[in-house]
Amino acid sequence: MKKGIVLITTLLLLIGLLSGCVSTGGGKNVTLVVWGDPDNQAILEDCFEALNAEFAKQHPDIKIDYQWSGSFDGLNVAMQSDSLPDLFWVQGNKSSAMAEMAENGFLLPLDKYNPDKSRFPAGAIEYATVNGKIYCSFPSFIDYALVYYNKDIFAEHGLEKPKTYDEFVNAAKTLFEAGITPFSLGGDFEWSRYWPIQVMAATLANNDLERIKSGETTGEFPEIEYVFEQFRDMCAKGYFGTPAGAMDESSAQMAFTNGTVAMIFEGTWNNSLFRDLDFEVGRFALPDNNGVRAAQSGYSNFNTYAISSKCKYPDQAYEYIDFLNSKEAQQIVADYMKSIPAVEGITVDDPALAEVSDFQTVNNNIYHVLSNVPTKSGRPQDVFISSVVADLMTNSITAKEAVNKIVEEMNR
Amino acid sequence: MHRDLKSISAQIVRWIMLLYAGFNIAILIYVFYNSLRPRTDFLTNTFGLSTNLSIGNFIEIIVKDGFFRYCLNSFLILAGSLILSIFLSSTVAYGLGHYKFKFKRFWKTYFLIGLMFPIQLSIVPVFLITKQLNLINTFTSVILIFGSSISMSVFLLTNFFANLPKEIYEAAVLDGAGEFRTFVQIMFPMASPVVFSMSILTAVNIWNQFFVPLIFLQSDAKKTIPLLVMKYTKKLLMTIDSAFAVSILATVPILILFTIFSSQILEGIAEGGVKG
Amino acid sequence: MITFFKKRPYILFLVPGIILYTALIIYPIFSAMQLSLYEWNGIGPKTFVWIRNYVELFTDDFLMSQFTNALGNSLKLFALTVFIQTPLQIIFAYMVYSKMKNHRLAQITIFAPQFISTPIIVFIFRLLLDDNVGVINNLFRIIGLNALAKPWLGVPELGIFFMYLMITWGGIGVGMTFLIGAMNMVSVDGLEAAYIEGAGYWTRLLKVILPQIKATIINLILIAYIYAMTMFDFSYVLGGNTGGVGGSIDVMALFFYRIAFGDSNPVGGKISSNSIGMGTTIACVLFVLIFAISLLQIIYMSKSEEDR
Numbered sequence: 003m004k005k006g007i008v009l010i011t012t013l014l015l016l017i018g019l020l021s022g023c024v025s026t027g028g029g030k031n032v033t034l035v036v037w038g039d040p041d042n043q044a045i046l047e048d049c050f051e052a053l054n055a056e057f058a059k060q061h062p063d064i065k066i067d068y069q070w071s072g073s074f075d076g077l078n079v080a081m082q083s084d085s086l087p088d089l090f091w092v093q094g095n096k097s098s099a100m101a102e103m104a105e106n107g108f109l110l111p112l113d114k115y116n117p118d119k120s121r122f123p124a125g126a127i128e129y130a131t132v133n134g135k136i137y138c139s140f141p142s143f144i145d146y147a148l149v150y151y152n153k154d155i156f157a158e159h160g161l162e163k164p165k166t167y168d169e170f171v172n173a174a175k176t177l178f179e180a181g182i183t184p185f186s187l188g189g190d191f192e193w194s195r196y197w198p199i200q201v202m203a204a205t206l207a208n209n210d211l212e213r214i215k216s217g218e219t220t221g222e223f224p225e226i227e228y229v230f231e232q233f234r235d236m237c238a239k240g241y242f243g244t245p246a247g248a249m250d251e252s253s254a255q256m257a258f259t260n261g262t263v264a265m266i267f268e269g270t271w272n273n274s275l276f277r278d279l280d281f282e283v284g285r286f287a288l289p290d291n292n293g294v295r296a297a298q299s300g301y302s303n304f305n306t307y308a309i310s311s312k313c314k315y316p317d318q319a320y321e322y323i324d325f326l327n328s329k330e331a332q333q334i335v336a337d338y339m340k341s342i343p344a345v346e347g348i349t350v351d352d353p354a355l356a357e358v359s360d361f362q363t364v365n366n367n368i369y370h371v372l373s374n375v376p377t378k379s380g381r382p383q384d385v386f387i388s389s390v391v392a393d394l395m396t397n398s399i400t401a402k403e404a405v406n407k408i409v410e411e412m413n414r
Numbered sequence: 415m416h417r418d419l420k421s422i423s424a425q426i427v428r429w430i431m432l433l434y435a436g437f438n439i440a441i442l443i444y445v446f447y448n449s450l451r452p453r454t455d456f457l458t459n460t461f462g463l464s465t466n467l468s469i470g471n472f473i474e475i476i477v478k479d480g481f482f483r484y485c486l487n488s489f490l491i492l493a494g495s496l497i498l499s500i501f502l503s504s505t506v507a508y509g510l511g512h513y514k515f516k517f518k519r520f521w522k523t524y525f526l527i528g529l530m531f532p533i534q535l536s537i538v539p540v541f542l543i544t545k546q547l548n549l550i551n552t553f554t555s556v557i558l559i560f561g562s563s564i565s566m567s568v569f570l571l572t573n574f575f576a577n578l579p580k581e582i583y584e585a586a587v588l589d590g591a592g593e594f595r596t597f598v599q600i601m602f603p604m605a606s607p608v609v610f611s612m613s614i615l616t617a618v619n620i621w622n623q624f625f626v627p628l629i630f631l632q633s634d635a636k637k638t639i640p641l642l643v644m645k646y647t648k649k650l651l652m653t654i655d656s657a658f659a660v661s662i663l664a665t666v667p668i669l670i671l672f673t674i675f676s677s678q679i680l681e682g683i684a685e686g687g688v689k690g
Numbered sequence: 691m692i693t694f695f696k697k698r699p700y701i702l703f704l705v706p707g708i709i710l711y712t713a714l715i716i717y718p719i720f721s722a723m724q725l726s727l728y729e730w731n732g733i734g735p736k737t738f739v740w741i742r743n744y745v746e747l748f749t750d751d752f753l754m755s756q757f758t759n760a761l762g763n764s765l766k767l768f769a770l771t772v773f774i775q776t777p778l779q780i781i782f783a784y785m786v787y788s789k790m791k792n793h794r795l796a797q798i799t800i801f802a803p804q805f806i807s808t809p810i811i812v813f814i815f816r817l818l819l820d821d822n823v824g825v826i827n828n829l830f831r832i833i834g835l836n837a838l839a840k841p842w843l844g845v846p847e848l849g850i851f852f853m854y855l856m857i858t859w860g861g862i863g864v865g866m867t868f869l870i871g872a873m874n875m876v877s878v879d880g881l882e883a884a885y886i887e888g889a890g891y892w893t894r895l896l897k898v899i900l901p902q903i904k905a906t907i908i909n910l911i912l913i914a915y916i917y918a919m920t921m922f923d924f925s926y927v928l929g930g931n932t933g934g935v936g937g938s939i940d941v942m943a944l945f946f947y948r949i950a951f952g953d954s955n956p957v958g959g960k961i962s963s964n965s966i967g968m969g970t971t972i973a974c975v976l977f978v979l980i981f982a983i984s985l986l987q988i989i990y991m992s993k994s995e996e997d998r
Contacts, residue, residue, distance in 0.1 A: 248844025
């Protein structure tokens with residue numbers, strides 16, 4: 003009989019569990035569920051704790067239930083089952099995702115609240131806009147990819163921060179001939195293996211990118227081909243290790259932080275990774291042969307959030323967006339993340355800031371340019387990022403073939 | 415019996431096994447040692463001897479992340495799922511194994527289908543169901559999913575019940591016991607070694623699952639240990655100190671438990687595996 | 691009513707299981723499967739296209755090359771299990787079964803990684819094989835074999851083998867323990883007789899024990915097949931959504947997942963506006979591949995049961 007009792011207790015327990023777990027909302031206060039940037043919880047957590055504490059001070063009647071949804075998949079599933087949280091993190095025009103969400107009616111347009119645009123540059127407003135409507139908080143920091151280098155290794159080999167592209171290539175050559183791998187590359191992951199091309203394309207192929215942007219999608223693109231050729235060539239020679247890029251993202255970063263390789267192409271969003279190392283880290287935006295250093299257009303998505311169109315308390319949710327758009331909130335982000343401000347009046351206390359802000363022009367970002375090519379069924383940005391870059395890295399297509407592949411997709 | 419175990423070939427195999435065992439222990443010690451080091455120390459002086467070992471990384475995980483809450487969450491999910499899964503699979507397996515009826519082979523195959531799809535496939539429909547039941551972000555949703563994944567257990571248990579001698583059942587029925595009482599008091603206890611073996615394997619599987627909790631549990635207060643591990647192994651370079659510490663915290667207590675109960679567990683699995 | 695159940699008591703035993711299992715496992719599968727007949731990206735409008743997705747899967751070069759690559763890798767995992775892991779498990783099990791010295795220690799430590807979760811296993815292997823912080827590479831450098839010090843996990847041709855190594859390291863113990871159990875059931879008389887006839891230690895394993903534990907081995911092989919076909923987590927944690935460089939560690943479940951849900955783009959489905967439609971199509975093909983083999987096994991098992 004004892005076994006029977008166990009079984010019944012078990013069942014009761016289960017039923018209790020089933021009925022007891024239904025969450026009980028209520029009270030007069032409004033609770034908003036917010037999903038943060040799923041990939042960067044460990045990095046952004048402290049920053050958002052501070053932000054949410056400040057928000058709570060300003061709006062005691064709105065409770066923020068800030069969650070890290072854990073992965074892009076969570077957002078996907080929530081979308082497909084129509085159960086998005088009230089607010090969630092979006093990447094603006096950095097990928098086609100926000101536009102697709104907006105076009106399919108998942109996002110609440112914010113224009114009726116008249117967000118104050120006066121403090122933001124045109125690019126930041128463009129970032130938040132889809133088909134003329136604003137859908138997310140404005141980005142307030144700049145992000146771009148550049149070269150981080152080990153000043154000690156450079157000094158040992160009599161090298162200085164390159165002033166032109168040729169000097170940069172020569173520096174890599176000198177190091178390589180001295181037996182030092184010039185770069186590490188996280189070739190395992192489609193984004194990290196792409197940074198060198200984003201950097202080089204902005205510096206060396208901006209005219210071609212402008213042409214594509216203005217609607218020219220056929221013909222020759224010699225500058226892009228040159229960039230692909232350079233990247234492929236460096237990979238084939240072993241400048242990115244042998245086999246080229248045979249690492250995951252963090253191993254590549256570790257190769258740099260341990261002083262095994264001399265340089266790494268990385269984004270400013272990872273600035274904090276390269277602090278407190280036992281050698282001196284330098285940073286430079288890649289110069290062209292006239293010595294003009296170029297950044298790529300792009301904003302940090304750390305603090306850009308959108309409201310779900312199904313949100314029950316859109317007015318309160320907008321308060322959070324408005325808060326993220328405020329100078330105070332941006333200052334908090336700056337204090338924690340040390341990003342490069344894109345708006346006036348934010349102070350950042352970081353010695354590296356002078357170096358990362360040392361660029362003369364902001365050129366195009368190749369992925370964004372390709373994402374915005376109007377095609378019927380082609381997805382040039384996807385073909386580019388998921389197959390062309392890897393093929394160049396493993397030397398399995400020529401630069402010419404790579405360009406053709408993209409051109410073909412642009413005209414599909 | 416095995417007097418010739420001393421033969422050279424057997425001794426070589428034995429030493430390979432012991433080396434293997436030693437390697438596994440060494441890895442754990444290595445991870446543990448590194449979990450005591452600050453991040454920059456590991457990154458810049460990977461193989462050097464560290465001078466400032468501390469339990470700071472552990473304190474960080476335990477206090478700041480509230481590690482024990484993750485433990486409790488994992489444990490509640492495990493307990494709930496296991497109970498549900500044992501109940502469902504043993505009744506189904508008994509029904510399938512013990513009784514004779516039409517379309518039995520159909521039902522046997524039916525219960526195997528669950529093994530043949532990646533769980534990711536059904537995630538959206540399941541999410542819709544749990545949404546309708548108002549169970550999103552609750553343990554119940556995860557428990558129901560894990561508890562209903564009974565294909566493997568049914569597969570193992572059905573054979574066991576089918577091979578039980580019919581005389582025992584008949585004696586019980588002659589004594590006037592009902593079907594359900596016969597099952598609960600006589601047949602189920604006889605299956606306990608198989609159930610135990612199966613439960614251990616199911617438990618390990620559930621404990622380490624990350625995909626389902628990832629999708630269904632969004633708030634930090636509900637998350638399980640593997641999700642905490644993922645949080646720190648995602649951007650490894652930034653958080654490698656925490657990654658070490660959380661790996662140790664997630665692994666060592668379980669391994670200690672396993673070592674203490676190893677003879678029961680291993681023998682249970684061995685015995686259950688054959689009978690099933 | 692009561693007599694109906696009295697006559698068919700099995701129904702009461704089956705009902706709770708059937709209800710929950712059907713609602714949470716079978717129904718979602720079939721509800722997803724019917725999507726394979728639609729063109730759909732998960733959020734926009736759905737169009738019924740009959741079997742066009744299946745035709746496209748088998749005629750489109752881009753999809754087909756990924757399909758054959760992923761299937762090839764899954765089959766490689768399966769082959770490695772059958773030809774390397776299973777023999778190892780049998781040999782190890784035999785050593786433990788014959789109670790070699792320290793067999794307990796060996797059995798416990800070989801089984802223990804079973805309790806370690808996938809992200810941690812991958813993390814541990816990174817610590818061993820990484821180019822910079824990897825212990826093994828460092829050992830190579832210390833003993834002067836600099837040529838052997840490489841970012842091993844990133845060499846595309848070897849990716850699948852290292853992944854297999856991790857899977858085996860984590861999972862070798864269960865099958866081994868099952869086999870020990872099976873060996874314990876083998877009658878001692880036969881073994882004793884063989885010994886007296888002069889059969890050596892390994893000959894007894896081959897001639898006496900193996901034939902008697904055949905059923906367990908076949909079960910293990912079937913489970914290995916299903917595992918290789920549905921394995922997802924190691925590929926995903928190790929190589930991300932694309933399954934490593936050039937799909938070197940891509941497997942069937944990941945291929946399905948990538949097409950259905952994509953990665954860099956939260957809306958999913960990178961290459962087409964038909965992500966969910968094509969993804970579920972792949973899953974259905976995968977199901978057929980698993981189902982066919984499992985059915986063979988079930989038929990074989992019930993036949994040998996009748997023989998008994």
